[in-house]
Amino acid sequence: MKGKKWILAVKFKGEPAPSNFKLIEEDIDENLNTGEVICEAVYLSVDPYMRVIVNDVNEVMKGEQVARVIKTKHSDFRVGSLVLGQFGWRNLTKVSDPSMIRPIPELGELSPSLALGSLGMTGLTAYYGVLDVLKVKAGETFVVNAAAGAVGSVAGQIAKLKGCKVIGFAGSKEKCDLIKEYGFDYAFNYKEVTLEQALSEAAPEGVDCYFDNVGGEFTNNMLSFMKTKGRIAICGSISTYGMEDRQPTGSLPYLTINRKTLTVQAFLVYHYSAEWPDALKEMIQWVKEGKIKYRETITDGFDKMVDAFIGLFKGTNMGKAVVKC
Ligand SMILES: NC(=O)c1ccc[n+]([C@@H]2O[C@H](COP(=O)([O-])OP(=O)(O)OC[C@H]3O[C@@H](n4cnc5c(N)ncnc54)[C@H](OP(=O)(O)O)[C@@H]3O)[C@@H](O)[C@H]2O)c1
Incomplete structure (x- = not known):
């Protein structure tokens, strides 16, 4: 049996480009x-x-997928069942280590693709960032950026559910309209409005x-708008991922953090993995009740992974x- 996988062909420099990737075939031994x-x-x-x-170079691109079992010699996984796997960018995967597979949560009528998004890793990132790291309280003012994305759109909705005033920043009018539909109190296109104006x-x-x-710059600028004793959850820094020097050696804004006695806490969703099943139950309930809305951008075809x-x-x-x- 022949499978396909995407590998890193040329090391990243700056933003990812098609030339960084190569699609190659691999042999899958069908004898299990x-x-x-x-x-x-x-x-x-x-x-x-x-x-x-x-x-x-030559490393398979990493990542999670929802996959169908097509051949099995494992009593827990029958043919046709859907699973979650850290298999990387592969269309076929032979799995010898069952710890690479997780069952899909019970989603009922909902699409299994949600197990990669709102009801998976990114939704849980929003959940823990808002509820455990920031510990938001009703009446507080909450700001999120990349607010129409996988994590940001859910983070804003959870903060809203908890009674915050929610302000989102996103990169287009269409995105701002979407998060307003989700109940954000304010949505600003950061490409058109300064933080000061917003x-x-x-x-x-x-x-x-x-x-x-x-x-990056957005966060440096945000510090001056924080209240004394404000809290910051460092979830990610996508504006810096393509930079040569992701950790600039210039002075970090410790003075502002100190003067405002801010709490700045980074977190990784995988550190909570033992607690995911309980959190997912609550998230699934919120989605089914329409309290958390979601959007997916679905691209058709394994050959379009890079796009x-x-x-x-x-x-x-x-x-x-x-x-x-
Ligand atoms: N801590 C964790 O455990 C954890 C887990 C998952 C994700 N994350 C992080 O969470 C962040 C969001 O991830 P996601 O999966 O939800 O992605 P996403 O928001 O669905 O997609 C990325 C979005 O980021 C925005 N963006 C891209 N380049 C930007 C730039 N230079 N400046 C400002 N905005 C930019 C774009 O939206 P606009 O059009 O609005 O610019 C883009 O649509 C990332 O930093 C990711 O690494 C962290």
């Missing part, structure tokens, strides 16, 4: 030992972190909680970016 399965990709996730964690209108009192997906991935850095996705095989 006990405990092994072969899975066929159904939906593949593309996520910004992939730009940062894959560095070696926050003097939406948060003249200052910001209590800032959920940061973007980093979907590059789109994250150009802002072409609304909600979770997923590739359908």
Whole structure:
């Protein structure tokens, strides 16, 4: 059996480009030992972190997928069942280590692709960032950027559910309209409005909680709009992923952080993985009740993985970016 996989052909320099990737064939041995399965990709996730964690030429691009079991010698996984797997950018995967596979949460009528987005890793990132890191309280003013994306759109909605005034920044009018539909109190296109203009209108009192997906200049500028004792959750810094020097050696804004006695906490969703099942139950309930709305940008075809991935850095996705095989 022949499978296909995307590898890093040329090391990243700046934003990812088609020339960084190569699609190659691989042989899949169909003879299975006990405990092994072969899975066929159904939906593949593309996520910004992939730009940062894959560095070696010829390395398979990493990532999670929803896959269908097509051959099995494992009693827990029957043919036809859907699973979640950290299989990388592959359309067929022989799995010898069952710990690479997780069951899909019970989603009922909902699309299994949501297990990669709002009801998967990115939705949970929003959940823990808002509820555990920031510990938002009703009446607080909450700001999130990349606000129409997979994490940001859910983060803003959870903060709204908890009674915050929610302000989102996103890169187009269409995206701002979407998050207003989701109940955000304010939505600003950061390409057209400065933070000063936006926050003097939406948060003249200052910001209590800032959920940061973007980093870089946006975050440096945000600090002066934080209230004394404000809290910042460092979720990601997509604006810096393509930079040669992601950790500038110039002075960091410690003085402002100190003067305002800010709490700045970074977090990784995988550190909460033991708690995911309980959080997912609550998230699934919210989605089913319509309290959390979602959008997916679904790109058709395994051969379009690169286009979907590059789109994250150009802002072409609304909600979770997923590739359908
Ligand atoms: N801590 C964790 O465990 C964890 C887990 C998952 C994700 N993350 C991080 O969370 C962030 C969002 O991830 P996601 O999966 O939800 O992606 P996403 O928001 O669905 O997609 C990326 C979005 O980022 C915006 N963007 C891209 N380049 C930008 C730039 N230079 N400046 C400002 N905005 C830019 C674009 O939206 P606009 O059109 O609005 O610019 C784009 O649509 C990323 O930083 C990611 O690394 C962290």
